[in-house]
Amino acid sequence: YYFGDVQSLGVYPEWIQKYWARKGYNLDILASDLATIKAGTVDYVGFSYYMSFATKAHEGETHFDYDEHDDLVSNPYVEKSDWGWQIDPVGLRYAMNWMTTRWHKPLFIVENGFGAYDKVEDDGSIHDPYRIQYFHDHILQMEKAVKEDGVQLLGYTPWGHIDLVSASTGEMKKRYGMIYVDEDDEGHGSLKRSKKDSFYWYKKVIESNGKDLDI
Structure with missing residues (x-):
């Protein structure tokens, strides 16, 4: 750090x-x-939060020189995304408190989300309750960090509002957005945009300034 x-x-x-x-x-x-x-x-700390990590200790090692490729292990106590990313909303609250205690600066969450497979129904709708649940749970923990822990938070922006090629895997099928883009991994599709259920839910969250998080 x-x-x-x-x-x-x-x-x-x-x-x-x-x-x-x-x-x-x-x-x-x-x-x-x-x-x-x-x-x-x-003046402030901007950071991205998608998931927490768990690491393993090495018996007999007096210095722990962290190596991301060798030391990460699966956390059996949290759910995981379609791509194996650990879903840990409480970890966001922990991270916000940790950074506040260490750096004594206001925070700005610039990215938060996860990739998932989305299915377009016959009527063109896209139901993504998993994405709504993810944002709901993370926003709730963010609110607790502010109201209960005294963290100073300047803003929050999820990643992302519209589907795009995943930077981590180069796939279009790994969808982050609240707006569906008709394109596959080979670049085929009409590029038509369609609003997912999460779009309407997040619109309600914005309009209520975070007061209405009902799913």
Whole structure:
């Protein structure tokens, strides 16, 4: 998390300096560099939240140097998306509290969502209760973080409002949006846009400024 420490607190934390020394990294950091980052901290922290991760410990290891490819494990206590992403709304509240305690800055959630298979019915409708439930549960935890925990939240924008090619897998069938786009993984389709059930639900949430979360 030292990137956030540098940008929010204006310092390289002690632990990352010890890590660099242990690894033999000799960085050419000048006193003027330290003055620059101290003077140029951010006004707020913008972050994306899709899921939480679980990691495993290595027996006998005195230093835990996290490696995303080797250390991540499945969390059996949360549900998962069609692509195996862990669905953990409470993790969002935890993350908001963690960042507030560590960086003491207002927060802005710039991405939140998950990919799923969507089916177009014979009448053209797209029923996506799983997406509505996902947004409902995460917004609820976001509200608790603000009202019960005192987190200062500037804004929230989900990802995404319209289907698009997934950046993580390069697929069109991995749909994030509240608006369906008629196109498949091979680029075939009319590109016609159709509003999913989640579109109408989120419209209601916006109109009520988050007061109406009824599903």
